[in-house]
Structure formats: structure tokens, C-alpha cells
Amino acid sequence: METVTVDTTGIELVDAGDYVVFFQATSSGSASWGTAPSTTYADGDLVYQNNGGDTSRWDARSWVVASFIDTAFELLLATGPTTEEELANLMAATSGATLVFVNSARNVVRIQGQASLVARDQQMTATRAGGGSNADLVTVSTRNSQTGLVGNLYTWAEITGLRAEDDANDRDFTGRGFQIGGDVPISPNMVAGLSFGVQDLDVSGPSFSQEGVLRYLQPYLAYQSGPWSGEANIIYGLGEFTQTSTSGTGTGDTRLAALSLSGGYDFDMGDGLTLRPTLGLTHGTEEVTGDTGTLAGAGSTTVRFTEVSLGGRLTRNTAHGSFFAGLHADWQDTSGDTQIVSDLLAEDGWTGRLELGGSFESDNGLLFDTSVELGGLGGDFHSTSGALRLAIRF
Incomplete structure (x- = not known):
């Protein structure tokens, strides 16, 4: 010098x-x-x-x-990031990936919960019999072998993948995971279920990179009565992440809790077409705590996120399966408990989301559900998530 x-x-x-x-x-x-x-x-x-x-x-x-x-x-002296900056970057990176993951997991229980209700309707035949004015009414049920059903238990499994890009902060996100679950009826129009999943998440940026795994439980409810439908679910997850920067390597733990509600009303358009306007709400928090290395002694920081979704989904039913396409407007708000974290978060406001998918059953009793979502349309944070869902006829 x-x-x-x-x-x-x-x-x-x-x-x-x-x-x-x-x-x-x-x-x-x-x-x-x-x-x-x-x-x-x-x-x-x-x-x-x-x-x-x-x-x-x-x-x-x-x-x-x-x-x-x-x-x-x-x-x-060209010193590296401070401990506060290390924690802020880990928080911002994991929260960005978490938002995409939460939306994907929300759609899982929406689709599988409704699929469970449809399967139960298709496999139930009820008749009433009686004799005389004082005879009791008797309900007789017969069950055939239906996709995903074992007695009253509906089971399913899903393989997922996601990718996102944050243009404003020059970060890339990738994820791979699986999820399994099952549900039982708690009323003629409602099922209650529980799923477990594991999601690998990787994030890369100009001066930081993160890799980790998130394990989560997701209890859910699904409802269908006539044209009305709705879903509710809670996600609780624990994660472990490793972060590498110019200062070295550190590890941190994450704790995620989120609640999602959604509902819709079906309009029969004729010729196998159904239009469903939808409304959804998601709210959650994620806490990151520094553990070892460059994140040792960093303490904890929290991000809160809220998303409201308005849109519609058009479904066509055929003899070989069903196909759907949806268009939604998502409003998102995220905030950190420190300014340095808030400055690194994805942008707030309205963006668009497009979804496409279909359901097909093979001759050997396997039901394939496929879907893909393109989110963040019109914004700086773009995401793509896809899924292959399997249900088995026993």
C-alpha cells in the first residue's frame, strides 16, 4: 500500500x-x-x-x-463479516428458502386432503333399509379397494424440489425433499391428518453460502361440503445449517412455526370444467440461533412473515384423470427484529404466481400427482417448485 x-x-x-x-x-x-x-x-x-x-x-x-x-x-486490515452480519446473512438466506418451502408444503396438504375426501366419496356406497313404521334406520357401508385407502386410513407420499433466485440480493436457493402422510375421517365432510417431511436447502450468494436440512411435522385438516372446500395446517420444523464466509465456517439452528388457512368455492362450468376462486392466509415465524464457529455467541434473531393469496384454479376432469391451472396474486410482508436482518430480506408487496398440474392413475393402482408453481412473477424474488406425489391402491 x-x-x-x-x-x-x-x-x-x-x-x-x-x-x-x-x-x-x-x-x-x-x-x-x-x-x-x-x-x-x-x-x-x-x-x-x-x-x-x-x-x-x-x-x-x-x-x-x-x-x-x-x-x-x-x-x-480487511476484516471479514462481524458476528452480527454472519447471523443476519444466515437468517435472511434461510427465511427466503423457508417461504418457498412453506408454500409448497401448504399445497401438499391442500391437494392430498381434498384427494382423500374424493377417494372416500368414491368408495362408499350407503343404503338404508327399514320395515314398518317403528323400524330403525340402518346404514350399510361397503368399501372397495381405492387408491391410497387402507380401511379408514388414506396414505400418500411426495417427492419435491424447489429453486429460487433473489435478484435484489444476488442469492440462489435450491431444495430437495420428501414428505409422507396419512389422514382419517373425523366427520362425513372432514379429515384430519399428520405428515412428516425432510427438506435439504442450499443457498449461495456473493460472500456467503449455506447448506442445511429442515425436518418438520405438519398436522392438517381438510373439508369439503358441496361446492365449499377448505384446508388448515400447522408446520413445526427444526433445522441445522452450516454457513461459510470469508471469516470461516459456522453453524446455526433454526426453529420454524407457521399456520396456513385456505378456502374456495366451486363453480360448475359444464363439460367437466370447474372454476374455484380461492383465498389463502399464511403467517409464521422463524428463529435462527448461532451455535459454533463464526456464529458462536451470535445469539438469536427472528423473522416474521405473512402472506395473503387471492386467485382462482380451473380444473378439467376426464376419463383418464384431471388437469388444473391456477393464477394467483400473493401479498407478502416480512420483517426482522433487527435492521440489518430486515435490509437483507426479500422484497414485500404483490407478486403473481402460476400453477399447473395433473393427476393420472396407472393400471397397477398407482396414482401420480404432478404439479409445478412459478412464483414471484413481477418481483425480484423468483421461485419454481415442483412435486411428484404418489398414492397406492392396496
């Missing part, structure tokens, strides 16, 4: 490249760069500026004033 004492009124950079111009003030005053307005600094401050290689803008740069001690350590 070359140190030059400047005692003139200006400084001239003759070669293109990256420059850090700085000096320690020995008395109060002001500094300016070309035609930029002067910046007043106090005695003892360090005034510096990173000018880059764009010579056409050298005469329009502004000075940045910062604490001499903090800036000197950052510029001269």
Missing part, C-alpha cells in the same frame, strides 16, 4: 482502476470530489471514497464519512 501526503486542493487519478481515497482529519472541515457538494467532517474522522474504474463519473462522486477506527480496520 502506498501512502501519499496530499497538501494540495485536489487529487488526480490518472489510471483507470479501483481506488480508495482516504485521509485522517486533524481538524474539522469539509471535503469535495469534483463538482460534488462538500461533506463536512469532524476532527478525527476518516474520509474515504471508493471510486471504481468509471472515469466518466470521477467528477460526480460524493465523499463518505465514517468513524476512523471502524473504517480503518475494515479498509486497512
